[in-house]
Amino acid sequence: MKILWLNINSSYSHTSLSIPALHAQLWESVESDIEWRVISGTINRDISLYISEILEFNPHLILSTAWLFNHNYLYSLLVRSKALLKDTSIILGGPEFLGDNYEYLSQNSFIDAVFRGEGEEVFPLFVDRFVKGMDWFSLPGFCHIDKNGGYVDNGVAEVKDFSALKIPESSSFFEWDRPFVQIETSRGCFNRCTFCISGNDRKIDNIPASSLRERLNKVREKGIKEVRILDRTFNANPKRAILLLTLFAEYSPDIKFHLEIHPSLLDKEIKESLVNLPPDLLHIEAGMQSLDNNVISECNRSGDSDSSLEGLNYLVHSTSFEIHTDLISGLPFYTLKRLKADVRKLVLLNPEEIQLESLKLLPGTKLRENASKYGICFSPLPPYEVLQTNHISFEELKNADTLSKILEIFYNGKILKESFVKLCNDNEIFLDLLIEYYDSSIFDYNSGAEKKAMLLWDFCHKNFKNSQVYIIKEWICNGYSHNKGPGKLLRIWKFGDKIVNPVFKSESKDYYYKFLDLDKKRFWFIFNKTINSYKPISNFIEIL
Incomplete structure (x- = not known):
């Protein structure tokens, strides 16, 4: 008997714990009758490559776990695999099947059954019966459409003795390379x-x-x-x-x-x-x-x-x-x-x-x-996102999504984070205006750090000129370009200039200096000539 696990994840670092968690519970007498294969990868891989591997193994049974972000990809893979391997059974589990599964099974007849709940105690019974050609459809947790077209739902399987389960790490399928x-x-x-x-x-x-x-x-x-x-x-x-x-x-x-x-x-x-x-x-x-x-x-x-x-x-x-x-x-x-x-x-x-x-x-x-x-309206397809409610409209949810992107860029992504935090705390309408500005801009979320920083600079230049000092200093200290945005405000100081340089180091020729005047203050920045970088090695504020 050949059984194939499909381990499809959203990224390489993630993997399904269900495979080793279930496999660890198998009885030795059942294990010896099975040839196992695990095919792992991400949703970014060419589906045809998975299909080639599946055809090469030619399994009697395919098992997989459906999650929020792999479900659509998994469906595309399995429907093609079933077309090529008509005698192969397919059974799915995972959080995607914790609700009513009648509609899903009715629309996807190539799926033999889905499993709802915790599978560790049921799994060895299922594998034993499947290998021996005995009835497994009646086991707890399984949902399927019977030969007469009726929907059979065996409820939610629940592990009765969690502490008695064999640990996932005891399975040969536990992945230690993550x-x-x-x-x-x-x-x-x-x-x-x-x-x-x-x-x-x-x-x-x-x-x-x-x-x-x-x-x-x-x-x-x-x-x-x-x-x-x-x-x-x-x-x-x-x-x-x-x-x-x-x-x-x-x-x-x-x-x-x-x-x-x-x-x-x-x-x-x-x-x-x-x-x-x-x-x-x-x-x-x-x-x-x-x-x-x-x-x-x-x-x-x-x-x-x-x-x-x-x-x-x-x-x-x-x-x-x-x-x-x-x-x-x-x-x-x-x-x-x-x-x-x-x-x-x-x-x-x-x-x-x-x-x-x-x-x-x-x-x-x-x-x-x-x-x-x-009044919640939501997508019937994964990831089942809310589209509107009695308390927030579709357009407002779009604004919330924009706010999420803004947080990812400037707060979590630390692009001018200090400036963002100060502006947010100092101005009640800051987020409202930034959301509006972001949505009206032709901006690529996947742009580089400097382009993202320019977005906040241009926004503040238009809406919060009195707060630009935050961005100017952070821009320069982060090492962004001196040829655009706040960087263009810097002036080069040369030896012999009338302006007295309080941070000049006469003993070293490896340094060069730039400064700018803002709000009765002069900001000095020291750069190292031997380092090809816009990032200063130190800075100093002079009160004018």
């Missing part, structure tokens, strides 16, 4: 967020913290520098979180851990634990989603805006870790006006990154089921 590994120390989430696939009634299961030591030792032995903890809310159980943090600290500086923390739930003990950890041990995703309490409440998310802001402020200013946070446009009751105000609040706190994403109505979520209640 830049990071993923480890799930708990399953389930105490939050019941209506927009999240984990916002169901599943109980929370944990594996013993002590069992992680051996796994982390192996990660370190393999030379992998990053571990991403998949727990939905790492600090849901404060005592356990502290126990894990203490364990993680033992692996500094060899391993950095990525965690998702709810900033509203940082109690005194966790705060004390965080500040005593080695620097750079953690990368923390502190989810905010919204700072509007009406939105938070309507989405059934725990916490409130004040405690979340207090928690985020603590993480940013009292710890030594990289902190990312996020907002989601399109949530119920979330207006564009409030969204922009929330962005300004987060910019003021100054975390490392602020991610602004549009709401995706994922299959199986409560919000998707109740979309009509909020």
